[in-house]
Amino acid sequence: MTRVFVYEYLSGGGLMDGDGAESEELLSMGLSMRSAVLDDLMRLNDCIIGAATGVGMPAPLAPVLPVTPRAGEAPFDFVARESAAHDLTWVIAPETDGLLAGFHRVVEPDRWLGCDGDSIRLATAKRATLLRLAAHGVTTPLAFIDAPEVSRWVVKPDDGAGGVATRVHTREGSARHDWSQRSVDGAALSLEPWVEGEPLSLSLLCTSAGTELLSVNRQHIAIDGAGQLAFRGVEVNAIAATDPRTPRLRALAAQVRQSIPGLQGFVGIDLVWHAHCGPVVIEVNPRVTCAYAGLSSALGRNLAADVMQAHFQTLHAHA
Numbered sequence: 001m002t003r004v005f006v007y008e009y010l011s012g013g014g015l016m017d018g019d020g021a022e023s024e025e026l027l028s029m030g031l032s033m034r035s036a037v038l039d040d041l042m043r044l045n046d047c048i049i050g051a052a053t054g055v056g057m058p059a060p061l062a063p064v065l066p067v068t069p070r071a072g073e074a075p076f077d078f079v080a081r082e083s084a085a086h087d088l089t090w091v092i093a094p095e096t097d098g099l100l101a102g103f104h105r106v107v108e109p110d111r112w113l114g115c116d117g118d119s120i121r122l123a124t125a126k127r128a129t130l131l132r133l134a135a136h137g138v139t140t141p142l143a144f145i146d147a148p149e150v151s152r153w154v155v156k157p158d159d160g161a162g163g164v165a166t167r168v169h170t171r172e173g174s175a176r177h178d179w180s181q182r183s184v185d186g187a188a189l190s191l192e193p194w195v196e197g198e199p200l201s202l203s204l205l206c207t208s209a210g211t212e213l214l215s216v217n218r219q220h221i222a223i224d225g226a227g228q229l230a231f232r233g234v235e236v237n238a239i240a241a242t243d244p245r246t247p248r249l250r251a252l253a254a255q256v257r258q259s260i261p262g263l264q265g266f267v268g269i270d271l272v273w274h275a276h277c278g279p280v281v282i283e284v285n286p287r288v289t290c291a292y293a294g295l296s297s298a299l300g301r302n303l304a305a306d307v308m309q310a311h312f313q314t315l316h317a318h319a
Helices: 020-042 075-084 096-105 117-124 126-135 172-183 246-259 295-299 303-318
Strands: 002-008 047-052 065-067 088-092 153-157 167-169 189-193 198-207 210-223 229-239 265-274 278-285
Touching (some): 002 020, 002 075, 020 047, 020 088, 020 295, 075 088, 075 096, 088 096, 088 303, 117 126, 117 278, 126 189, 126 246, 126 278, 153 172, 167 172, 172 189, 198 229, 198 246, 210 246, 210 295, 229 295, 246 265, 246 278, 265 303, 295 303
Parallel strands (some): 002 047, 002 088, 047 065
Antiparallel strands (some): 153 167, 153 189, 198 210, 198 265, 210 229, 265 278
């Protein structure tokens, strides 16, 4: 039997900065991802599953075992301790403040289900990621910096998640002022042209054998009167394989993986389909994303089993 520890940061006892509404939204997304991963794992006959469960958080359904941190135990210490007691550790956490990279550091590589440390650290820095992708021929918002048709600009945390603290401006001067004001507090911010088009995301399965485009998802984004951006959910597998855009998106997925070879397991790519330029990559998520929820059912396969198989194939290849 394989012992698998699933740790979702917020429901596992972690905390994030932000107002109550933002925290509630992120917790809801985290629980959704945790439930989806656990549901897949429970359908496997050879797993003993433990799920991190913080104080006051919903306990997982049997036969999953709730695993709780000790009183006063820091999240990194908790994950280090439990990962040593399990064969595999699957962490669902944002890149914000180096969280995902920090959890990767405290888990032995052969127990870690997911991307390697280099790819996580790169994807944590959004602008550095765009520079890497652009250097490999991937179209990003950086290609629009001098484009005369740009009418909006976005300022966001360079390591942000879920649209938190992301603001859209209709004047470049206003965007630069916002960037300057918030940078005074020491925050690392990214200022980019806002790319007009349809917001989509790609769900990938990255293995030692190659990169599989699992689904093309439609994202719902809202921008209020003050320019504050909010993530309003995702339609999983919304774009059919027969859509004429799919071959180009499949090629893009492989191109991103070639640019960041340490991507492993389930990976997400956020992009905008521009009317004239086609796909423009906004960011890479080196982890489970909200699109994981419901995707196994939509595809008629068990993605957790696929992620585990990819992990063991990689270990075997490197042995």
